[in-house]
Amino acid sequence: MAFIPHTPDDIASMLEVIGVQSIDDLFDEIPRELRAGTLGVPPAMGEMEVGRLLTERAASDGRPLNFIGAGAYEHHIPAPVWAIATRGEFYSAYTPYQAEASQGTLQLIYEYQSMVCALTGMEVSNASLYDGASALAEACLMAVRANRAANSRRILLPRAVNPTYGQVAHSIAGNQDIVFETVDFDRSTGRTLLESLRPYGGQDVTALVIQQPNFFGCLEEVDQLTDWAHQNKILVVAVVNPISLALLKPPGQWGTPIEGHQGADIVCGEGQPLGVPLSAGGPYFGFMATRMQYVRQMPGRIVGRTVDMEGRPGFSLTLQAREQHIRRSKATSNICTNQGLMVTAATIYMSLLGAAGLERVAAASLQRTADLVAALSEVAGIKAAFTAPRFHEAVLLLDRPVAPVLAALARRGIFGGLDLIDRYPELGYALLVCATETKLTADIDSYVGALADIMQSSRAAA
Amino acid sequence: MSNIPSDLRYTKSHEWVRSLPGETPAGAVEVGISEHAQSALGDLVFVEVPDVGRALKAGDACAVVESVKAASDVYSPVGGKVIASNAALATQPELLNQDPYGAGWLFRVQTAAPIDDGALLSAAEYAKFLADEAH
Numbered sequence: 001m002a003f004i005p006h007t008p009d010d011i012a013s014m015l016e017v018i019g020v021q022s023i024d025d026l027f028d029e030i031p032r033e034l035r036a037g038t039l040g041v042p043p044a045m046g047e048m049e050v051g052r053l054l055t056e057r058a059a060s061d062g063r064p065l066n067f068i069g070a071g072a073y074e075h076h077i078p079a080p081v082w083a084i085a086t087r088g089e090f091y092s093a094y095t096p097y098q099a100e101a102s103q104g105t106l107q108l109i110y111e112y113q114s115m116v117c118a119l120t121g122m123e124v125s126n127a128s129l130y131d132g133a134s135a136l137a138e139a140c141l142m143a144v145r146a147n148r149a150a151n152s153r154r155i156l157l158p159r160a161v162n163p164t165y166g167q168v169a170h171s172i173a174g175n176q177d178i179v180f181e182t183v184d185f186d187r188s189t190g191r192t193l194l195e196s197l198r199p200y201g202g203q204d205v206t207a208l209v210i211q212q213p214n215f216f217g218c219l220e221e222v223d224q225l226t227d228w229a230h231q232n233k234i235l236v237v238a239v240v241n242p243i244s245l246a247l248l249k250p251p252g253q254w255g256t257p258i259e260g261h262q263g264a265d266i267v268c269g270e271g272q273p274l275g276v277p278l279s280a281g282g283p284y285f286g287f288m289a290t291r292m293q294y295v296r297q298m299p300g301r302i303v304g305r306t307v308d309m310e311g312r313p314g315f316s317l318t319l320q321a322r323e324q325h326i327r328r329s330k331a332t333s334n335i336c337t338n339q340g341l342m343v344t345a346a347t348i349y350m351s352l353l354g355a356a357g358l359e360r361v362a363a364a365s366l367q368r369t370a371d372l373v374a375a376l377s378e379v380a381g382i383k384a385a386f387t388a389p390r391f392h393e394a395v396l397l398l399d400r401p402v403a404p405v406l407a408a409l410a411r412r413g414i415f416g417g418l419d420l421i422d423r424y425p426e427l428g429y430a431l432l433v434c435a436t437e438t439k440l441t442a443d444i445d446s447y448v449g450a451l452a453d454i455m456q457s458s459r460a461a462a
Numbered sequence: 463m464s465n466i467p468s469d470l471r472y473t474k475s476h477e478w479v480r481s482l483p484g485e486t487p488a489g490a491v492e493v494g495i496s497e498h499a500q501s502a503l504g505d506l507v508f509v510e511v512p513d514v515g516r517a518l519k520a521g522d523a524c525a526v527v528e529s530v531k532a533a534s535d536v537y538s539p540v541g542g543k544v545i546a547s548n549a550a551l552a553t554q555p556e557l558l559n560q561d562p563y564g565a566g567w568l569f570r571v572q573t574a575a576p577i578d579d580g581a582l583l584s585a586a587e588y589a590k591f592l593a594d595e596a597h
Contacts, residue, residue, distance in 0.1 A: 148513055296508070321508070321533035330523075330535060 065443055066415045067372070069393045069434025070215070071132065071162050072281065073273045075243065075361060076438050077345075078352055081275045085345040099317050105340070106315035109303040112347040119245045120238075120267045121252025122289035126300035127338035132239070132270025133165040135286030136209065137172035138299045138333055139237045139268045142290075143207035144178060145297040145332065146265065149233040152204040153178045158192040160185040160214035161239060163423045181205075187426075190218035190386025190395065194228055201232050210264070211239040212248065216432065217369070217393025218386050219248070226255030226264065238264035242287065243273045243365065244391045246358035266290045275349025276342050285339035285346065296322055299333030364437035365392035368444065372435040375448040381455050385430055392436055395420065398429040400458070406431075408454045414447055464498040464592070467563055471579075472496060472588035473539045478563065479582060482570065489573040491540055495527065498592055500562045503529040506555040511547035511569050518542060518571060520581070525568050527558065539582060542573040 006014075011023070020026060027035070045053070066074050085091065089104060099106060109127045116125035129135040144153050155173075157166055157180045170180060181200070186193045192214070208229040212220050222238075229236045238251035251264035272284040290298050296319065304318030324331040353361065369392040376382050381399035398405065402419040409416035417433035424430060435444060470478045476499035480492040500506070508528040518524055518538040525536035547569040550557060558566035583591060 296510070321528040327533045330533075 062413055064410070064413050064415045065439075065446065066278075067417050067433050067435060067439070067447060068415050069217075069436075070418045070432055071164060071270060072278055072284070073241070073243070073365075073392075073434065073436055074278055074438050075273055075275075075365075075436050077275050077277060077349065080352060081345050081348045084348050085341065090344045091341065100314075103315055106303050106317070108344060108347055109301075109338070109340075110305055110315050111351075112343050113303060115347065115350050116242075116287050116289050119242055119250065120240065120289045121250030121263060122267050123252075123292045124295050124298070124302070125287065125289040126298055126302050128271065128340075128343045129268075129286035129288055129300055129335060130339060131282065131284045131286045132268070132272075133162070133168035133286075134172065135268035135270075135288050136161075136165045136237070136239055137169040138286075138335065139239075139266045139288060140169055140173045140178060140207065140209070141176065141333065142266055142294070142297050142299060143235045143237055144176075146294045147206045147233070147235045150204050150206040152206060154181055154203075154205045155179070155237075156181050156183050156197065156200060156205060156208040156234070158183040158185060158209065158211070158214070159424075160190070160192050160216060160218070160220070161209055161211040162215045165211075165239065178206075185214075185216075188386070189388040190214070190216045191220055191388045192225065194221075194224055197225070197228055200234075201228070203232075205232065205234045207235040207237050207265075209237045209239060210254075212251070213241060213244060213391040213393065216386060216395045217390040217434070218388035219390060220388075222249070222251070222254045223256070227258075230255060230258050230261075235265040236263075238267045238269075240267060240269045241273060241391065242269060242271060243358065243362050246355065246362040247366065248391070261291070261293075265294065271339075271342065271346050274346035276345055283339060283342055285342035295319060297332060298322065299335045301336070301338050361437050362392075365435070366390075368392070368435035368437060368439050369394060369433075371441070372433060372439070372444050372447070375444060376433070376451065379448065379452045379455055382451070385427065393432060393434040395427070396431045396433060397427070398431060398455075400429060402429050402431050404458070405451070405454055408458075409447075409450055412450050414450055416447065416451065464496070464501060465563070466496065466498075466585045466589050466592075468585040470563070471539075471582040471584060472591075473537070473582060474591060475537050476502075477536060477539050479539045479577070480567075489542075489576070490545065490570060491573060491577070492567050492570045493536075493539060494562055494567045495536060495558070496588070497562050499534075500527075500559050500566070503527060503532055503534065505530055506558050509548075509551040509555045509558060509568070511549075511551060512538075512544045514544050514547060516544045518544065520578075527555075536568060538569075538571060540571055540573050540577050541575065542571040544569055545572045546570040 113125040129138055140155050159182055183192055183196050210220055210222055210225050212222050214220055226236050240251055251267045254263045268288045271287045276284055301317055302319050303315055306316055308314050320326055322332045324334055324336045373384055373394045377384055383397050385395035385397045406416050417431045420427055420430040420432055470480050472478050476496045478494050478496050482490045482492055506527055506529050510526040512524040518541055520541045522538050523535035524538045527534050548567050
């Protein structure tokens with residue numbers, strides 16, 4: 001049977017009311033060049049043929065050695081993570097509408113929230129958001145609601161914050177009269193300097209975004225940035241890599257206590273490094289945590305632990321009056337779901353690794369990137385761009401355009417990093433590289449050898 | 463029939479307004495929500511009141527009352543500046559259920575201009591409004 005209830009007559013009459021000729025005309029907003037056109041999907045095939053076709057397509061990707069980070073990070077995912085996450089009890093249909101009927105799901109989310117609070121040093125976490133970029137956009141909207149000392153809806157967004165996050169925040173929050181002020185970074189250290197914030201001191205500003213480590217992999221001086229913001233009644237929105245928190249000071253402890261409060265006010269970030277595969281860009285999940293003081297301004301679902309009428313422990317969705325199904329247009333956000341399956345994987349990943357395991361992953365990633373940068377800096381025509389301490393990512397400056405070099409590496413099965421020419425043209429020929437614990441010494445040697453060879457031969461050709 | 467004190471004025475969104483000529487400079491008023499409103503909301507679990515010093519226009523959403531089953535905005539019936547808000551409600555939201563016209567008051571406003579009486583209802587008019595709304 002057809003699942004589309006509209007008859008051709010229904011459609012024709014609706015199109016007439018709207019005043020367009022065809023359904024396709026409704027998509028005129030979307031530029032032609034962005035449309036997929038025909039997808040080239042073949043007609044119905046049998047299971048065996050589909051399996052063969054997809055295996056061939058997958059094989060055509062090869063198995064490249066990947067040194068690209070820039071927001072999505074390749075980490076080893078222990079086999080139990082997805083073996084457990086794909087069990088029927090977890091890998092099932094949509095959120096039940098009577099959420100409390102699913103005590104197991106709620107308990108898992110509650111454990112996830114507790115782990116996010118432990119990692120970030122915050123008091124309350126939500127059940128997750130769509131991804132890191134939209135979590136930042138939601139955090140900016142939340143900051144506007146939470147900061148009653150400010151009326152300006154101005155948010156300081158350093159250029160050292162992932163530029164894709166900035167674009168998404170502009171798309172989501174920009175239409176709500178929120179103004180983003182760009183704050184430059186220091187060309188020599190790669191950090192956001194206090195001096196570049198000072199002009200905003202004493203002004204009406206809602207929030208300062210601090211990414212730690214920043215997009216360049218550099219460690220910001222988060223204590224002094226946080227203190228400056230709080231002295232000026234500006235909320236701090238922290239964007240953090242959850243793996244890095246195994247080594248770095250949690251945002252809940254940034255800065256010095258002021259009036260009994262310490263640290264970032266809202267913490268968000270991309271959860272993908274916690275057991276979610278790269279998967280060509282998604283699905284991922286965003287996380288968000290805050291202080292109890294601001295919990296009613298937080299978007300998304302929150303699971304709480306309680307007792308039933310007979311005093312037995314149980315879990316329930318709580319503080320739902322923030323949400324769309326209760327408060328309608330006055331809701332804190334139109335997010336009314338979470339990334340359940342990704343959060344399940346992340347919770348299992350964190351449970352399996354424990355604090356010590358996460359710390360080993362973080363330390364190994366930091367070490368591999370240090371090794372990579374040290375070795376690449378020995379290659380003629382390559383040097384590290386910034387002096388600030390870094391986590392597991394670094395910007396390198398080349399003596400020639402990056403794109404042809406990356407293309408040559410790709411022909412040798414190596415994804416050598418992200419070319420920053422479009423995002424940061426002022427840096428010149430800059431390349432963002434990342435090595436996590438998945439890159440062994442031999443992998444780093446292969447990359448360094450291949451890059452040295454390419455630099456050498458293209459110099460000879462020139 | 464719910465309790466509708468005759469010395470107060472009301473809005474169709476169920477706020478009440480009490481003039482405070484004796485206690486505060488002329489033109490200051492106290493605002494809360496009616497007996498009918500608190501009863502319709504049920505047990506309140508959270509009340510958010512406006513910050514002192516905030517400038518309000520008549521009709522601005524400036525407080526939130528949240529019960530176990532709903533959350534509603536409270537609209538300022540008058541324009542002016544907030545001169546006090548009921549801090550006790552932060553820890554005792556039930557005051558609003560128990561005593562909506564007394565201990566459950568929400569905030570006080572120093573009005574910027576004489577109150578437009580035409581925009582507010584008398585107790586009798588509010589009672590009639592409730593009766594009409596019920597049908």
